[in-house]
Amino acid sequence: MGWFKRSKDGITTNTVDKKETPEGLWHKCPKCKVIVSVDDNKANLYVCANCGHHGRINAKEYFQILFDDGKFTELDADLVSQDPLKFEDTKKYADRLKSTIAKTGLNDAVSSAYGKLNGKDITIAAMNFNFIGGSMGSVVGEKIARAMDHSLKHKIPFLMISKSGGARMMEAAFSLMQMAKTSAKIALLDDAKIPYISLLTDPTTGGVTASFAMLGDINIAEPNALIGFAGPRVVKETIGKELPEGFQTSEFLVEKGFLDFIVERKDLKKKITQFLTAVE
Amino acid sequence: MEYLDFEIPVKELEAQIEKAKILQQESDTDMSKNIDELTARLVKTRKDISKKLTAWQRVQLSRHPNRPYTLSYINAMTEGNFLELFGDRGVKDDKAMIGGWGMLGKESVMFIGQQKGVNTKMRQYRNFGMANPEGYRKALRLMKMAEKFNKPVVALIDTPGAFPGLEAEERGQGEAIARNIMEMARLKVPIICIIIGEGASGGAIGIGVGDRVLMLENTWYSVISPESCSSILWRSWDYKEVAAEALKLTAKDMLKNKLIDGVISEPLGGAHVNPIEMFETVRKTILSELRKLKKLPPEKLVEQRINKFCEMGVFNG
Ligand SMILES: [Zn+2]
Numbered sequence: 106m107g108w109f110k111r112s113k114d115g116i117t118t119n120t121v122d123k124k125e126t127p128e129g130l131w132h133k134c135p136k137c138k139v140i141v142s143v144d145d146n147k148a149n150l151y152v153c154a155n156c157g158h159h160g161r162i163n164a165k166e167y168f169q170i171l172f173d174d175g176k177f178t179e180l181d182a183d184l185v186s187q188d189p190l191k192f193e194d195t196k197k198y199a200d201r202l203k204s205t206i207a208k209t210g211l212n213d214a215v216s217s218a219y220g221k222l223n224g225k226d227i228t229i230a231a232m233n234f235n236f237i238g239g240s241m242g243s244v245v246g247e248k249i250a251r252a253m254d255h256s257l258k259h260k261i262p263f264l265m266i267s268k269s270g271g272a273r274m275m276e277a278a279f280s281l282m283q284m285a286k287t288s289a290k291i292a293l294l295d296d297a298k299i300p301y302i303s304l305l306t307d308p309t310t311g312g313v314t315a316s317f318a319m320l321g322d323i324n325i326a327e328p329n330a331l332i333g334f335a336g337p338r339v340v341k342e343t344i345g346k347e348l349p350e351g352f353q354t355s356e357f358l359v360e361k362g363f364l365d366f367i368v369e370r371k372d373l374k375k376k377i378t379q380f381l382t383a384v385e
Numbered sequence: 386m387e388y389l390d391f392e393i394p395v396k397e398l399e400a401q402i403e404k405a406k407i408l409q410q411e412s413d414t415d416m417s418k419n420i421d422e423l424t425a426r427l428v429k430t431r432k433d434i435s436k437k438l439t440a441w442q443r444v445q446l447s448r449h450p451n452r453p454y455t456l457s458y459i460n461a462m463t464e465g466n467f468l469e470l471f472g473d474r475g476v477k478d479d480k481a482m483i484g485g486w487g488m489l490g491k492e493s494v495m496f497i498g499q500q501k502g503v504n505t506k507m508r509q510y511r512n513f514g515m516a517n518p519e520g521y522r523k524a525l526r527l528m529k530m531a532e533k534f535n536k537p538v539v540a541l542i543d544t545p546g547a548f549p550g551l552e553a554e555e556r557g558q559g560e561a562i563a564r565n566i567m568e569m570a571r572l573k574v575p576i577i578c579i580i581i582g583e584g585a586s587g588g589a590i591g592i593g594v595g596d597r598v599l600m601l602e603n604t605w606y607s608v609i610s611p612e613s614c615s616s617i618l619w620r621s622w623d624y625k626e627v628a629a630e631a632l633k634l635t636a637k638d639m640l641k642n643k644l645i646d647g648v649i650s651e652p653l654g655g656a657h658v659n660p661i662e663m664f665e666t667v668r669k670t671i672l673s674e675l676r677k678l679k680k681l682p683p684e685k686l687v688e689q690r691i692n693k694f695c696e697m698g699v700f701n702g
Contacts, residue, residue, distance in 0.1 A: 290691075
C-alpha cells in the first residue's frame with residue numbers, strides 16, 4: 106500500500122526515468138548522481154560502479170541476468186486484470202490499467218518464466234515496480250501461483266524476486282486474498298520439498314512482505330533495499346518521532362534475523378547456484 | 386448505551402418508551418397501549434434504518450462502542466468454560482491477541498482472536514486490537530496445539546490492523562503474518578474464521594485462513610480501511626464514505642464476490658442491541674459448521690481449503 110507516496114520520499118525515481126536521462130544515452134545514479142553511459146550501466150547489471158547503488162530493474166532484466174545465455178520461456182504473459190470492482194477513485198482503475206499497459210509494455214506487475222540457471226532448471230517470477238508500484242492484484246497473485254505450479258509439476262526450484270509497495274487497493278479484498286493464495290501454494294512447495302528462494306529488492310513492503318516474500322527456505326535481499334510491513338511514513342506517524350538510521354533496510358533485517366544474507370547483483374547467480382547445489 | 390448519528394431516531398423512541406414506563410409505575414395508570422405502540426414504532430424504525438444502511442454506516446456499526454468483543458463471545462458461548470492461554474514463548478504475551486481452550490457444549494475448541502478494550506484504559510491495554518508479531522506467533526502456537534490434539538480452531542477477527550510500530554517491524558510483523566497464513570492453509574484440523582467487527586487487511590488475514598470464513602452482517606473486511614483508502618487514493622480524509630462503497634467491503638459484497646463463505650445475521654439494529662442473541666447465533670453457526678467439517682478427512686480438508694483460496698481472483702486470459 107501507499108506505493109506512490111514513497112516515491113516522494115526521495116528513495117529513488119522509477120526505472121523509466123533513470124534509463125532515459127539525459128537524452129537516453131546516459132544514466133545518472135539516483136544516489137550519488139555520477140553519470141555513466143547506458144551501456145556501461147547495463148554491463149554493470151544496473152548497479153552504480155561508483156557507489157554500489159542497485160538500480161530498480163524489471164523482471165525481464167533479471168531474467169537476462171539469471172537465465173543461462175539470457176534464454177527463457179515466459180509463462181502466462183497474456184494474463185490481464187479485469188477490474189472486478191469497477192473501481193474508481195480520482196481516476197478509473199480501468200483507465201489506469203490501460204495507460205500503464207501502454208506506457209510500460211507490460212500486462213501487469215509480475216512476469217514469470219522458466220529456463221536454466223547454471224544448468225539447473227528453475228522457475229522465476231519477478232515483479233515490475235513501474236506497473237502501479239508493483240502492487241499485487243488478482244493477476245499478480247495468479248501468475249505467481251501458476252509459476253509455483255510450474256515448479257511443483259516439474260519438481261524444479263522456484264525463485265521469487267519481490268519489488269512491491271504491497272496490495273493493489275483498486276482490487277480491494279481480491280488483492281488481500283492473493284496473500285492467502287500465494288502463501289498456500291508455498292505450503293504445497295514446502296510439503297513437496299521443492300526449494301524456494303525469496304529475493305527481496307527495493308522496495309518490498311505491505312502485503313507482499315506479509316506473504317510470499319518472507320516465506321523462502323532462504324530469504325535474501327539486495328543491498329540497502331527498503332523492506333518492511335508498514336511503510337516508513339506510517340511507522341514514523343505511529344511512534345511520533347524520527348526513525349533510527351538504517352531502519353527497514355536489508356542490513357537492518359539481517360541483523361534482526363529475517364534475512365539469511367545480503368547479495369550483490371553480480372553474485373546473485375553464483376549464490377543461488379551454491380544454495381541449490383547444497384540442497385539438491 | 387451510545388448512539389451513532391443514524392441511530393438518533395431509535396434513541397428518541399427508546400427515551401419515550403422509558404418515560405412511559407416510569408410514568409406508568411409512578412402514576413399507576415395503564416400505559417401499556419402507549420408502550421406497545423411506541424415499541425412497534427421502534428421496531429419499524431430499526432427495520433427502516435437497517436434496510437437503508439450504507440457501506441460506511443456498516444463500518445460505523447462494526448466499531449459501535451457497545452458492540453461485543455471477542456472475549457465476550459467466548460465467555461458467553463462457553464458459559465465461562467474457557468481456559469485462557471498466554472504468551473508466544475519468545476518475546477511476551479500480546480494483550481491484543483487472546484486465545485485458549487473453550488467448550489462449546491461437548492465440543493472442545495481452540496479459540497483465537499483479537500481483543501479490543503471496553504474503556505479508555507483497557508483500549509490502551511489491548512492496543513486497540515492491533516496485534517504485534519508476538520500476537521500472531523501466540524495464535525500460531527495455539528493453532529499448532531489444536532492440531533496436535535486434533536481439535537478445531539475458531540478465530541474471531543476484530544482488528545483495525547496489525548500494529549505498525551517500530552518494534553513490530555524489528556520483530557518481523559510481515560514474517561509473522563506470512564507464516565500464519567501459510568501454516569493455517571495446511572493445518573490438519575477444521576478452522577472457522579468469523580469477522581465479528583473490523584477485518585482490516587493483513588492484520589485480519591493473519592488469523593483469517595479457514596475452511597469457513599464468515600462475516601457478521603454489520604462488519605467489514607478489506608485490504609485497507611475506508612479512511613486510509615481515502616487518504617491514499619483521494620489524498621484527502623473526506624472520501625471515506627465513497628471509499629467504503631468502492632472497496633465493496635460489506636459482508637454482502639464479500640459473499641457476492643465469493644471471497645467469504647457466508648454471512649451471519651445480526652439482531653435487528655446490530656449485535657450491540659442484543660448481544661445475548663448474537664452470541665447464541667454465532668454459537669449455533671460454529672457448531673453446525675463443525676459438524677460438517679469434522680466429516681472430512683484431514684487431507685481432504687486441507688486440499689479444499691487451499692483450492693478455495695487459490696480460486697480467488699478475477700482476470701482475463
Ligand atoms: Zn551511485
